[in-house]
Amino acid sequence: MSRSFFLDRIGKKGIFRRTGRTSGVRISRSPFSLRGGFRFGLYLAGLSALVLMGPWSVYAHPPGDVKLSYLKDQQALQVTITHSTPFPGSHYVKQVQIQKNRDKPEIYEYKSQPDKSRFVYVYKMTLADGDRVDVKVFCNIYGTRTVSIVMPSPSAR
Template identity: 35%
Template sequence: MKRVLFLTIALILSLSLSVYAHPPGNIEMSFNNENNMLEVTIPHNSNDNSKHFVKNVKVYLNDSLHIEQDFIMQTNNEVQYLHYMIPGAKSGDTIRLKAECNKFGSRENEINVE
């Protein structure tokens, strides 16, 4: 009986947490070859962008960690905007970005440099 009660409480707590916490949305990225600039938009809705936000971003160039940045809040309550210069990126390279929420979940996306 105690085990069933414990599992029920754990399930209720995990479901209630997921209502308020969610991973970042679909990451949009574009790379400008002229200035080696990666432009990133990470949708992530929050009622308070200083308490629920994109906390960490990692940028990989050809599966090698190139940039890692931690945040204490995001740009606004809807989105995190980022710009990164990636010197040495050339046609055929792959850029992958992983964004992590401070409450729950993460999302990845990748693009190929043309």
Template identity: 30%
Template sequence: MKKVLLLTVVLMLSLSLSVYAHPPGEIEMSFNSENNMLEVTIPHNSDDSSAHFVNDVTVSLNGEQHIDQVFIMQTDEENQYLHYMIPGAKSGDTISLTAECNRFGSSEREITVE
């Protein structure tokens, strides 16, 4: 009986914590070929952007990782804004980005350079 009670309590706690954690939203990306700049907006709502935030962003060019940035807080309570220079990116190349929440989940996006 004690095992069932303990399991129930653990399950309830884990479910209640997941309510406050969510992955980043749909990532918006655009690449400016004139200056090789990648502009990124990562939607991620949080009541406290220093406690619940996008904590890791990885950018790859044609499947090869070029950037891995770790954060200690988010730009604001709604979004993480980023600008990255990607030298050598040319028309037809693929840029992919993965954003991870410090509590739960991740989102990915991929674009083709025009």
């Protein structure tokens, strides 16, 4: 067999190894060859994603509870949010959207949350009988929670 035969085989199949016999050459695939390397790269990328995202998935969760109440004397909507996190500067409620009836929602952005578990935001808003308010609260890592309140009409009281 000629030297070019072995070079052709190396280029197409992978690395050749001598078997100890004078006439035998064994061709083996390396996990780093072009075809095997692609699979290895996918495996490595998947493993890296699990390792890097694993700790965040433990902490990533939507807000636990959102309670709404209307403070009639102050003409304000009180939003009490429960979102427990050990790191309120890096895992927090990033946005609160308030939509009155079918109007365009008001959006309030935040860069951290004031407490590690429960906190209250108060928004100036005039509500009349029969008005509906939808509040959507967004976690900066994962999840949302939506709640609604309808102001009772005088006949329902």
